[in-house]
Amino acid sequence: MKRKMEDRKRRPRSLTRVGCNAKLVTPRQEETGRLFVKDFIDQHSHPLAPRDFSCLLRSHRRISDVQKADIEDMEKFGIRKYHIMDILCIQYGGFDKVGCIKRDIYNFSHANKHETISAGDAKTMIMHMM
Structure with missing residues (x-):
């Protein structure tokens, strides 16, 4: 039984925007090509x-090139993604020192797999068999 669009309801999401006025505007000078601070407001609402939780902020999370290569290798050996995160935590000395969260690993793996397959299914399979 298929549901109609009118019958679908979304869960209410929590409010994430707080109307913060803080900002930093840094345009580039055309003559020199250098950035300069045009506007800075440091008043947060x-x-x-x-500081301990700043590693969890989306703007601070990155998967390094070394980590990407490690993740690809571990996936080739059949290690599950949630175990990959555990291994990275052990390697780097804690969850806060890894630089990403488990969801970032899932997203990277999906994008990497999609990029690999985009070359062509048959071609990818032949390269894998070689």
Whole structure:
């Protein structure tokens, strides 16, 4: 039984925007090509994240090239993604030192697999068999 679009309801999501006025505007000078600070407002309307939790902020999360290569290798050996995160935590000395979260690993793996397959299914299979 297929549901109609009118019958579908979305769960209400929590409010994530707080109308913060803080900003940093840095345009580039055309003559020199250098950036300069045009506008800076340091007045936040919300409490800032504690330094211990800043590694969880989306703007601070990155998977390094070395980590990407490690993740690809571990996937080739059949290690599950949630175990990959555990291994990275052990290698780097803690969850806060890895630089990404488990969801980032899933997203990277999906994008990497999609990129590999985009070359062509048959071609990818032949390269894999070789």
